[in-house]
Amino acid sequence: MHAWPPSTVPVLPGQSPELSVHDTATGGRVTLVPGPVARIYVCGITPYDATHMGHAATYTAFDLVQRLWLDTGREVRYVQNVTDIDDPLLERAAATGEDWTALAERETSLFREDMTALRILPPAAYVGAVESIPHIVPVIERLRELGAAYDVDGDTYFSVEADDHFGGVSHYDASVMRALSAERGGDPDRPGKKNPLDPLLWRAARPGEPSWDGASLGPGRPGWHIECVSIALDHLGMGFDIQGGGSDLVFPHHEMGASHAQVLTGEHPFAAGYVHAGMVAYEGEKMSKSKGNLVLVSRLRAAGVDPAAIRLALLAHHYRSDWEWTDAVLDGAVRRLDRWRAAVSRPDGPPADGLVDALRAALADDLDAPAALAVVDRWAAAQEAEGGADIGAPGVVSRAVDALLGVAL
Secondary structure, rough: OOOOOOOOOOOOOOOOOOOOOEEEOOOOOEOOOOOOEEEEEEOOOOOOOOEEHHHHHHHHHHHHHHHHHHHOOEEEEEEEEEEOHHHHHHHHHHHHHOOOOHHHHHHHHHHHHHHHHHHEEEEEEEEEEEHHHHHHHHHHHHHHOOOOEEEEEOOOEOOOOOOOOOOOOOOOHOOOHHHHHHHHOOOOOOOOOOOOOOOEEEOOOOOOOOOOHHHHHEEEEEEEEHHHHHHHHHHHHOEEEEEEEEEHHHHHHHHHHHHHHHHHHOOOEEEEEEEEEEEHHHHHOOOOOOOOOOOEHHHHHHHHHHHHHHHHHHOOOOOOOOOOHHHHHHHHHHHHHHHHHHHHHOOEEEEOOOOHHHHHHHHOOOOOOOHHHHHHHHHHHHHHHOOOOOHHHHHHHHHHHHHHOOOOO
């Protein structure tokens, strides 16, 4: 599966400090020091209605990670999946009468367009679940050989008790895990399971549903968590630098994925850092496809909103915070974009000495984008109030904002 075209990232003099982020697994800060190639996996969309502001906020946050690591002189190996076969996709297709493959292709294409417009740097590997099934089947078979998988009426489940580190990502207690499992695609009440929390690895073929050859597993399709594990291990290997996604993926998705990988490899941890973005609400509720309270990037673009303003609206909130999308949020971003563009359009301006380092420091400090925006705000305010005689300053600011924040002025 192909991703989307990259935007050019200006190369700045000097380099960023190492990234310090909040790690969900430890509950505190970790300073990540990747090797020459920084490795990051961010969970992708289920393509039945793309791309709402919750998606956009998450992918913008991890785009900052890419940009910061590129600014250290590293290569970045960024991998993202597409869950192009799953119950919600099939349910939407059945409700609308559309072929599920056509629905997935259309919404994935729209997602690519939105990511291009928002200047999100593309993943090095953009991988669909369907195309990964030939790789996923042997992984499940290996878990069965290890005694970590078992059969329930033809379906294959993973035993969470096979992993001594299970619970080490979320640290939730069993009652919370069970409630979240039921809410987020699990089946804790299914009879025959060894543990209510055990997740599905392979769903045996059902009448009227798509299925694939599962070799010894029989015809069927993979469960959600094992898809990402197989893709991540294939493209990044064990112990990569960041496992990323929205905070609603902490459990069960990232918890289960870590356990799958740790049992498969006998190594721990699956990722050096677990980084999670907050939720975006709209009209008082979390923005989600299931609720239908979506503000879509594509609709804003169609209405003539500059994608750079959308990006600035997202960056105005710390990535870990929960916040609400409003017209006022977007209006503020449009005004900020206008001020910045006016400031860099002059032939000279106030000295920009220190601005690049201040931007880098803010982003290296747990991706503090609001602090980074404030750095540029102060320079733009000085330009408006007093101007300056530094003929290089507007160019320095423009290139820094482009390279580190992804906003083209």
